[in-house]
Amino acid sequence: MPRMSGADALVSLLVREGVKVVFGLPGVQIMDAVDAIYRDKSIRWISTRHEQTAAYMAYGYAMTTGKIATAMVLPGPGALNATAAIGTAYAASAPVLLISGQIESQYLGFHRGVLHELDEQIDIFRYLTKYCGRAKRAEDIPDILCQALRQLKTGRPRPAEIEVPYDLWSKQGEMTFTSTERYAPIPPEPEEIKRAAAMLGNARHPMILAGRGAVKAGVSKEITQLAEQLKAPVVMTPEGQGLIPREHPFYGGNFTLWLNPIFKETDIVLVIGSRLRASGNTQLNLKPEQKVIQIDCDTGELGRNHRTELGISADAGLTLTAIIQALGNKTASQWREAEITSLRNGLKKRLEKAAPLQMSIIDSIHKVLGDEGIIVPDVTNIGYWSDIAYPVNRIYSYVDSSYFATLGFAFPTALGAKIGNPDKPVVAICGDGGFPYASAELATAVQEKISVIVLLFTDNAYGTVSGIQRRQFGGRYMGNKLHNPDYVKFAEAFGAMGMRVQKHDELGKKLSEALKVNRPTIIEIPVPQLDTPWDTLLKE
Template identity: 30%
Template structure:
């Protein structure tokens, strides 16, 4: 029998599993693990706030297409990380959170920093509403099977975070190393569910016999790494593709069959195409509220008048918001592989639809023309469309972009072209302000050879400027473009439109983020005229080091033809949306 400390064996396990980075922050409950990590091949990415670590791990997992690992302290460490972990949960990002916990021999005594005044030894229960499972390791010999289950659960089915809460004394106990050796024999490659040929044939026949079918793609296509299979399928039959916010980039924006984003920030043309479709094939989408115009049938989707075929890895999503005619629980990459094979067997020549391609081309041309003036506007502060136009002109097509919330999320979803699936990282379900800036650092660590740009508002960047300490220390060459309207702009626009005030949403004094960057040891550039921004971004890309570009921006709302019924709650029957805030 060979005995070793749990902390040592756990690190050996993670190395064997291929973990290359752990994101986190120290605490007295996890330093037994952290001290052993110093000798490991795994790189520890040290942060100044646990929310940063969770968002970095989220961005890393999206780009690396692997489960990320977060290390947290108990109590305030775990609650600080909770927002980032919940964001990952709602966007189905695989993550294993390893958190220190109170010593097991102090259960019931409420020791230092324990959370939950009204329940003993229950900190792991805080995460239960949003993680796929929360474990507490009550015996050291159970650590091997719990950590193996944690990774398997995070990665399979609908992916998502899990929590392994480890009483600090468990890290320092010895167990037989054979217990960890045993779990290594378990497969780490699990066959994912697919569909049978008969069901594939039924789906294909319904699409072929439809007069105006539409494919509606969500973020699940990207999570399944099925964008290429989707492209092959929709091009075989010339079926146009609309997408959710999280499905942005799943089909290239230069494809002649890409409609664009639906819902509140979708255009009238796109929403009408989905609303009047006779059949929709929905792939990996939950039909979220903003994407579906609050599920009101006059705006974006008119289901069940439109027949719905829905394929998703999560059975809970099938029929959650709209009734389906055909529902299939399957991995999208597997399902689309079968659909493509059967489609070519049944219809080897496929179908063509030049009419819909022409409609898309004409709409795209008209939208571009309607936006041309603001994209070239020399006003200062800059128009948001001008900022996006200059970014589009400068960055390479294979760049990764993270957004936060507000103009940089909604405007990018509506107007900014994305050519590579998975190259845009957006906080979807939780819409977390503060996601974009740290997520970009995780993305850059995962893809060091790609340019990584974070489009973020001053409100979002201001959530956690301590990201800059990590960027400087680790030399993570991300470019943060702060679209700075000195406000929580989207909310200010709502409040102004409906209540004629901007109380609590506009800042009288806005920090100089370029100066703050320099104080952290990061390059900071303050833009003082519209024509300064584009060369500043070009310079930042050439520098290949962390750079903050603070860009004053006019606080105009994202134009929208869609609907969100919060407007009706604020101003019943008035059809009021957002207002510009000067």
């Protein structure tokens, strides 16, 4: 057992686990850990202007690499500032590790008003994480970190938080580094496989619905094989896009607020790693005769949002492999490739008719970025339409905020995505309501040479709020108007590039120019106030 300080033990473990970067704000209760990172030289430290953005950068890194990402903050206000991002990571099942300082161990529980004191801070994170732990001795630091890392790797990869009192960082101790290997995956029950194979094999119009859980499980190959074997279209949630190529004949497209016409035609839905959550004002409504098989490693998700005929709580890879073997060549599917193509193309035409400007913008972005680009759409109108219409052909290349729908998350998330993918173009789609949340991080982007491009759509309003007030409250507007700076000058003041699009058909050209500059760039795109997808499509 090596003898070392608590701070050195933490850094040694992070290095052993392959952590390459830590996002954070240095301060008194974590300075020993920051110094240990400096002395080790193996990990890059990136200081941010706010703890929330530090955690969002970690979120972007994790969501686009599939690796554990780390943020470090002070206790009390610092930890509380990070909660929105940790909540987003929890909603999206992202492996984010938050390391928080804590007040001196001798003062815990006495409510003496010590600097940054927040009594039982750990209780707040119990509702936002898969695991949280606090060190009581220096020797506990590697123990709680190993437990956190193991939980981050096992099953549903939700975030973890550990807390270390200020005085324990510098204390020496005999440190034990235990295994952080993930727990063995849970296999399905043979009877469940037999029943699933029978239901799928007898279906006339089977379909596969894949979500974020399928991405994290790494089952793209198995989903494609099963789709070909069953002759079943694959529809994906925004978080599951890229699991099957768009060129594949059984590519069924995006779930599109559950309005994808494939849902109407199917007689059985095989759900892999999706909680079937409501989206906007819509939810999945199937007829009683339409059956649902749900596979999820989280037992609590089975049947949570929709009835299921068969729920399988097991590892997705083991389950799909077993179903494929049990099926053999049996399928009663009547799907024809031409029929799937027709339904998919019909949905696209419906979107183009309902929202010609938004679809034109999305098309312009994709034509420039291609399949290698990474898109991070904020909670903004073009972001909503991107969730249901942006063509994604590669996993880990499209990052939303899941059901947390956190306004302002996109820009810092995109910065973290770029750190994790330095050779890929990364674009944040922002509105003028969300971008200012983290706009100070433009300084971080310039300082750290993080060449993210922000497509900033401005309508001088909280557009969704304006729409609600117009439709539901008789046009009684309050709190919806925004005063914006000149964002070209704003960008230039930080040393970034600023551009403005005068006509929407210029967007592709401006985006191409920004990619060549290889600097942090804001492209401002004025737009009229636009309807959301759920208002536009449901109104039809």
